[in-house]
Amino acid sequence: MAEQDTQVPEEVPGILHLDMDAFFASIEIRDDPSLQGLPVVVGGAGARGVVAASSYPARTRGIRSAMPMATARRLAPDLVIVPARIDHYRAVSQQVMALLGTVVAEREQISVDEAFLDVRGARRLFGPPAQIAALLRRRIREELGLPSSVGGSVSRAVAKIASAHAKPDGQLIIPAERTAAFLAPLPVSVISGIGPRAVAGLGDIGVRTVGQLLEVPVSALRRVLGPRTDDVVLLARGADRTGLGRRVRDKSLGTERTWDEDLTDPREVRRRITMMADDVARQLRASEFLARTVVLKLRSPDGATISRSSTFEHPTATGERLREHVVALWERERAGMPRVRLAGVRAMHLEPAATTPVQHELTARSAGWEDIEAAMDQARARFGTASLGRGSTLDPLTRQGQATSPDAEFP
C-alpha cells in the first residue's frame, strides 16, 4: 500500500472545466424546437441592443457575442432575435449544477454556464477524467436536453482553454506532458486576464503566441503587463495549481440601463435612478445583504463614463436610503451631463444582513421605510411584481398596472 489517498497523483489531469454551449440560445432552441437550425440570437432588439448569445448556425454567419444587434442583422437578414429570459436561464443553470453535484462533490461554479470540477476523488467510482467528462455531458444532454463541452488538465487555466477548443459538443483532456505543446501555438488572448489592451501591448514587442511569450525576457513582459506579469507567466506555462474554492459571497450588486434615446430631462433621469435604487434595494433584501456604499454610474452620448459613490453612515437595504444618496449624487453631476445615454446604480461593500446590527435611525427622514418596504416585499411575493411601486415613479404612460422595473417600460 505505497500509494495512499494523501499522495495525490499530481500528473493526472483531474481538473475539468464544463462549459455549456451557446447556453442562452441552446435553452431557447430546446424550448422551441422550431428554432432548430436557424440563426438564433438572444439579446436586445432595440437600436442599441447587442448579442448576448448566438446559436452555432448564427456563428457560421460571423455573429458573435457582444456584437451590436444592427451588425448581426446585416450579417443575417433572417436572424431570429429572442429576448433574454435571465431568470429562466438561472433556473436551468441550477439544474445543471445540481446534476454535476450528483457525480462530483468538489466543484466551483464560476458563472451561469460554467463550472470547474476536481474529479480526482471521483475516479474510483466513475473512472478516469475522460470517462467522467463523457458521463456528465451525456447526462446533461439526456436529462436537460442541452449541449455542453468539457476540457481537462492538471491546471484550471488549461482546462478552460481546452474546453473552448472542444466546442461545440465535445471534450478534450490534455495530459500533463502535452501541456506545453498544446499551449505554444495559441494566441496570448487565451490567457485569462489578457484582454485587447494587453494583446496590443504584447504585439508591440513581437509577442503573439503563448510560446513566444515564454521566450521573451520577463523584464520586457513586465513593462507591458506590470504587476500581473508573474501570474501571466504561470498561466502560460500551464503551471497554476490553484485548487477549487467556493466564492465567499457577492461583492456588489447593481443594475444599469442604456436607452435607445438619450435622456435630456433631468427630472426623467432622476425618476429612472430612483426606480433603479428601489430595484437594487429589493435585490439586496432578497439576497439578505446590506450595502455600505452606493455608486451612481453615468455615461454621456460620447461614451465618457463617470462613477460617483457615497457611503452610508449605517449599512442599509432600504430603497429610500439608496434613493436619497443616489439622487444627491445626480444633483451634483447633472450640470455636467446634459444628455444621459446610460445610468446605473450599484450597491457595494455588502455584508450579510443577519450579522449586522439593525440601526433604527429615528432621527432620519427615512425612519420607518424599512418596515414599509418589507411589507411591500411581502405584498409583491403574494400578488406579483406589477402590484406595487413607488408613487413618484409612476407616470401616466406606465400607470395602467404596469410593472415599475426599468425594463418594463421598454419591452
Next chain:
DNA sequence: TCTGGGGTCCTAGGACCC
C-alpha cells in the same frame, strides 16, 4: 445606427489615525 448588462479585481491619491 458602433459598442449591453452583469460582475471582479487592481491601482492610486487623499484623508485620517496612531
Next chain:
DNA sequence: TCTGGGGTCCTAGGACCC
C-alpha cells in the same frame, strides 16, 4: 520646531470576463 511611516477607509477610474 520639525518630522516619518504604516494602516485603513473612501473615492474614482480602468482593464477584464461571461
